[in-house]
Each structure stands twice: as C-alpha cells, then as structure tokens.
Amino acid sequence: MDPNALTLFVEIVDAGNLSEAARRLKMTRANVSYRLNQFERDIGQQLLRRTTRRIEPTEIGQQLYQHGVAIRNELLAASESVTTLGQTLQGRVRLSVPTGYGQYVMTAWLLEFKRLYPGIVLDVVFENRVADLLQGEVDIAVRVMSEPPPNLVARDMGPVRYVACASAGYVREHGTPSELKELRSLPLITSAVIGRRLRVAGYIGTERHEVLLEPTVVSENFIFLRSSILAGLGVGIVPDYVTREDVRRGDVVTIFDEWRLSIFGNHMYMLYMPNLHHTKAAATLIEFILQRARQSERESAARAAGA
Incomplete structure (x- = not known):
C-alpha cells in the first residue's frame, strides 16, 4: 500500500470534498480525483461515497481512514522530534478564545506562556464562534456552553458563574x-x-x-x-x-x-478536532491552559468557602 496515497485519502476525508482537499494540498481537483481513483483501484474497494456536496467514507473506507490517521500522526510526531531535537520549543499555534474570558482571565495566562516559550508564535483570536475551528482556521478553541458539540474533543475547564x-x-x-x-x-x-x-x-x-x-x-x-x-x-x-x-x-x-x-452556558470547554495531530507547541499550550484553569477553579472555590 502506498503510504502517500493513504495520506492523501486521509486529507480528502478530513476536508469533506475534493475541492477543499485540493485547496489544502495545493493540488488541482483533477489530480486529487485521479489519485483517489487510482488508490481505490489498487485497494480493490470503494472507499468513498460521493454526493453532489460531500464525500463520506464507506465502511472499509472508515477503517482505512482510522489506520491512516494513526500512521500520519506518528509520522508527523517523528518528523517533529527530529526537527526540534536540541532546539527550544517552536511552532505556531492558532487559538480562539471568548471575548470576555479571553480578556479578563486568559490574557495573563497567555502572556506567561509566551514568556516561558518565546519560540512559539501565538496567533490568538478573540471571538465567540465555533465555526472557525470546524473550518480548520484555528487549532484550539475555548468556549462557554452547556454541552460541547459531539463531533469535537472537549476538555473541561470548569464551571462559569x-x-x-x-x-x-x-x-x-x-x-x-x-x-x-x-x-x-x-x-x-x-x-x-x-x-x-x-x-x-x-x-x-x-x-x-x-x-x-x-x-x-x-x-x-x-x-x-x-x-x-x-x-x-x-x-x-x-x-x-x-x-x-x-x-x-x-x-x-x-x-x-x-x-x-x-444565561448562555454554565461551563467552559477547550475544543479541538478529533484525530488532529497536535504539534509539541500546541500540546504544550493545551496542557498549560488546562493547568491554569484547574488552578483558577481551586482559587474560586477557596474564595467561595471564605465568603
């Protein structure tokens, strides 16, 4: 099995349609379609069901996609380990935070993080939409809501009062x-x-x-x-x-x-796409924010107990 073709297949499924996959891969749509058809002929199975607007993996396609995601993430992790060996932590992380929580609470955390990891580029957007995460425009989103979307990974950051x-x-x-x-x-x-x-x-x-x-x-x-x-x-x-x-x-x-x-939701969640390979920079930021959120919740509980 051609690993490059498998990686292409994963990118197509993640993109949702051939045109978007072509844009992300900087290829023509015809080239993406040709390589997909060639991969299906090599496998001997139909891997995708095509509609006028979207593509969905077949049962065998879904199984292959899961294996492909795991292989891609391992390759990315290995490549990053070699690239960053002996270097300070580097990379770019695109983070979307709520306008209020981001300004009043998270700003101090992000400034502290940047001082600790000066080599990481923080691209921070202050907004309240989830759509940008789904469209691949940000890596991580922090949002106030009652229930997180079932199609995203949600990390609990504590209640909102x-x-x-x-x-x-x-x-x-x-x-x-x-x-x-x-x-x-x-x-x-x-x-x-x-x-x-x-x-x-x-x-x-x-x-x-x-x-x-x-x-x-x-x-x-x-x-x-x-x-x-x-x-x-x-x-x-x-x-x-x-x-x-x-x-x-x-x-x-x-x-x-x-x-x-x-009024709007009673919990703060960190959201990101499932099966997404996080760079070391992104993974470090995720754990840093979650640690600060847990610390903030302990302090809030202590204030409430002392009131």
Whole structure:
C-alpha cells in the first residue's frame, strides 16, 4: 500500500470534498480525483461515497481512514522530534478564545506562556464562534456552553458563574430588586446571541425560575459591558470574572447572591478536532491552559468557602 496515497485519502476525508482537499494540498481537483481513483483501484474497494456536496467514507473506507490517521500522526510526531531535537520549543499555534474570558482571565495566562516559550508564535483570536475551528482556521478553541458539540474533543475547564450586579452609585439611587422577575423591567446590561430570545434561569434549592430579558445595553465586548455597569447604566448579568475586582473594591454590588444564574452556558470547554495531530507547541499550550484553569477553579472555590 502506498503510504502517500493513504495520506492523501486521509486529507480528502478530513476536508469533506475534493475541492477543499485540493485547496489544502495545493493540488488541482483533477489530480486529487485521479489519485483517489487510482488508490481505490489498487485497494480493490470503494472507499468513498460521493454526493453532489460531500464525500463520506464507506465502511472499509472508515477503517482505512482510522489506520491512516494513526500512521500520519506518528509520522508527523517523528518528523517533529527530529526537527526540534536540541532546539527550544517552536511552532505556531492558532487559538480562539471568548471575548470576555479571553480578556479578563486568559490574557495573563497567555502572556506567561509566551514568556516561558518565546519560540512559539501565538496567533490568538478573540471571538465567540465555533465555526472557525470546524473550518480548520484555528487549532484550539475555548468556549462557554452547556454541552460541547459531539463531533469535537472537549476538555473541561470548569464551571462559569454568572452574577447580577450594579454599580454602587446605581444601587444608592435605585435600590436593588427583591425578586428575579423584576429583571424583566430593569435597564439590563448583558451579552446576547443573535436570533435567540434572551432568558436567564435562576436556581435556588430545587426551585427554577426563568425570566425573559429585554436588555438596554447589549454587546459581545465585555470590556464595554463592564464600563456600562460601572457607569451606572443599569443592572448587568455577566460572568463573575468580569466585575470580580470591582466587587472586591466596593465599586460594584452583586444582587441575588442566593441564586445560581445561567444565561448562555454554565461551563467552559477547550475544543479541538478529533484525530488532529497536535504539534509539541500546541500540546504544550493545551496542557498549560488546562493547568491554569484547574488552578483558577481551586482559587474560586477557596474564595467561595471564605465568603
């Protein structure tokens, strides 16, 4: 069996269609198609089912794909080991992080990582979409969600805790709401998901209450949301890390502390594609972030216990 043809087959399956495979491999579509047909003739089996839009492996194709992925990853790892022998850790890692968590929590981690590994190029995107990961534009994505997509590898980075909060000046002037349903009529500051009605769920004991929200300040930029809260423009519903230092200083007051709030998702996950060979640089960054996330969760638990 020609290992180069097997590698080509793996790339075609990963790409999902011949045109995308040709783009990734910097070949013509006709050349990719010819080499695939030649590989199927050599094997004596149909390996792919072709539709007008996508290709899918047959049963024998799927088995061959799994073997091919393992062989490709081992070859890449061996090549990298030889290339980097005796050198400092190098490479490029494309990382996508949430706008809020990335700015308020992960920035310090990434700066520390870069100081430890100056030879690694960090290409960091601040956004909240998963699509770029699926399209191969980033290696790793960190996202807030309730359940990770089943087609991705998801590493647990811990819970996300939301708070309702307002500036001390706003509270002095307007007081604080006593019931969760009052959030419906208050000037509200939060993020939103395009095309979805915004709801906050509150849990206290075994009770669950849900309130439909009509925010007056909406943005995916959490620095702007924090500034709006500090300016006294209303009540914010944001992850606790956005205003943690402001609460500590007394500039912001939290509301409904007895409630556990959920609005967009209650967990942080690190996501990446299955069967993807991670360079040493990417693997090192993954473990570094997970270690910092576990440390951050321990510190959060200690703060909660001491409150």
